[in-house]
Amino acid sequence: MSCNKTQAMVVISTEEEWSSLVCLLEENVADKEEQLSPEGHVYNLVLDDCLISLHYADVKPDMTQENISQVMNACFTSCKDGINTFLLLVPGGHYTTKQMRLLEILQAHFGTEAFKYLVVVSLEDGKVVTMLDDTLLELINTCDGRYCRMTSPSARDKVNALVSMVDYMLAESGSTGYSQSMLADAKKRSTEDTAMRMLRQKVQEAEEKVQAFQQMVAQREERRAKEVEELREKHDEERRNEAAERRQYEAKKESLEEAVVSHKAILHFQMRPEDEDDTDKMSVVLLGLSGSGKTSALRLILQRAGNQYPFTGCTDEDPQPTVVCERREVCTGGKRLILVDTPELWDEDGVVNLEQVKDCLALALPGPHIYLLVLQVGRFTQGESEMLTQLQKIFGRDAVEHSMVLFVHMNQGPQRSQRIHNYVAGAHTMLHELTRRCGSRYYELSLAKTHNGMSYPQVRQLLSGINKLVASHGGRAHVVKRFTAQELQERKKITEDVKDRAWEANFLLKDA
Structure with missing residues (x-):
């Protein structure tokens, strides 16, 4: 059927609102010649000798920017003579975050020029909306008052009113609508x-x-x-x-x-002989729940520090669960780095193992300088959410000022996981609070064998962070007031004697 006038309208909406509009029009079109005829995502409607061509841009929330551009370009191309107007569908006078996102996409692709040809359409389906959201009122004001209510009983009249509104808008602006040149200018500005x-x-x-x-x-x-x-x-x-x-x-x-x-x-x-210069030593105590990856992280740090394997010897075998505190050393950056591996220092009921705590502090002498809280990426348990509370309970309230967080990747797929900053930003509130209380000092370390190359720069960044934090405290170690220095020195001597006797026993067994 020939028509004297044609209007091409691009509909910006969610799939639900688009379906509601189609159903609303189909239910209220009585004449046979005025039936809605779909052509893919293009719907033609004839009212009073006017062809209204509705072009729906099917934008999904999970689409990439490239896919969104393809959909928008296809929608624009389907309007052969250009776009007369853009229609934003809102449900019952409510301007939701979904519609806000769609307008952001509209502006990003078509530029701010598109708002001069934007009409807000409220789908009310027979329900009378007396109050509008403040944000919707601001949008309507931006569109120079172009707002239309689409209700079920009078859909035909509302469409005619919409056509008249568009005609007035085009006559006032002295144009035929949004053109190809406007789109080219928008893309140029976007670039x-x-x-x-x-x-x-x-x-x-x-x-x-x-x-x-x-x-x-x-x-x-x-x-x-x-x-x-x-x-x-x-x-x-x-x-x-x-x-x-x-x-x-x-x-x-x-x-x-x-x-x-x-x-x-x-x-x-x-x-008299001077004692060994403790200023050239930095001690780091690794804390975490069982299975968090402390021992594997310690081994990898020893291997990567200074690009050499430690004299203590590390193997590629999976580490056994840590049952006693162990001390490892390596020379890096002209300093002796002491790493102390620990078992769980407290049980599920929060009861502290004081003997293990003494061993940990004795082996960390002349420190500890740093408490390194080891957490697994993708795992955050109730026990780990209480780590800072237990840390302050055992080592003192000011221990958090000497604390850092190390996130370890146990296994990674073919592609690298999301950046650690994005992981922390989107993590559980309690994990986000834990890192914040540690001064946002957090680092990552890949333990996956397929990503060995990543660990070199990661260890360098970790060591740099350790050096900075130690320097910020003037090189001074954290003092745990519940134990005296003499008590810890004696404990260290006892621990070393036990270790030496165990080594001698193993040596004798090998020779037997």
Whole structure:
């Protein structure tokens, strides 16, 4: 049937609202010549000698940006003479997040120019809507008041009113609707905006690197200034001691024997062997529930630190469950890195094993400097949500200031899992709170054998984070007040003696 006028309308809606509109029109079209005839996603409706061509853009929530562009381009191509208007379908006067997302897609593809040709259509199906959402009122105001209610009893009249509204809009703007040139301009602006965003991101990343470098330099300068000040104070103290010794020697010079004894005592004091320099050591205590991957992570850190295998020896076999605290060392970056593996220090009822805690602290001497909470990616149990509470209960409330989180990937598929920052951002609220209380200091480590290459930069980043946190505390270890230093030293000696005897017994058994 020939018509004097044709209007092409692109419908932006969810699949539910589109189906509701189609049913509404079919139920209210009485004349045979006015029946709705589908052509794929194009529906033609003839009313009062006017052909209304509805083109539905079937955009799914899980579509990629490329698929969305294909659907939008196909919808635009189906309008051979261009688009007269865009219709946004809302359910019963409610502007939901789904419709907001659809408008974002419309703007991203067709540009802000599309809003000049946008009409909001409320599908009410016989229900009278007296109040509109504030967000919907703002949208209607953006569209210069173009709002139409589509109800079941008077669908035909409402469609005619919609056509009249579109005619008035086009006459007022002096155009035939959204054109190919507008689409080309929108794509050009989108490309330019994308390039500008990338450029801003690069500039921001460069600025962050500069700030990080300046912060690192400032920390080094502060540390050096502190070391110089400590050295000066030490020299002043030594000079004062030397002056006091000289006065003492002069006062007792009448007695040669006393002078000799005094001189020998001074020489003995000055020549006594110094203890090993603890400032070149950093100790890290690995904490976590059984099966969290602590031992595997410890082995991999030892292997990757300094790009060499540790002298303690590590194998590729699956590690056995940790039943006692164990200490491993490796030299990296000119320092001795001490790693202490631990079993579960508390049971399901929260009862603390004090003997294991003493062993852990004794083996961590001269630390601990860092508490490394090991969690498995994709697993977060009730017990792990209480780790910080147990940490503060055992080691003191300020232990959290020395804490970091290590997320381990036990197995990964052919493609790398999502970035750790995205994982933390979308994780359980309690896990997000755990990382926040640890100062958002979290790192990742891949334990999958098929992703060995990933572990090299991951271990470097982890060691860098450890160094930064230790430096932020002036190189000082965390002090657990419930145990004295002498008690821990004695405990360490006992632990080492037991280990030596066990080694000797194994050696004798091998020779037998």
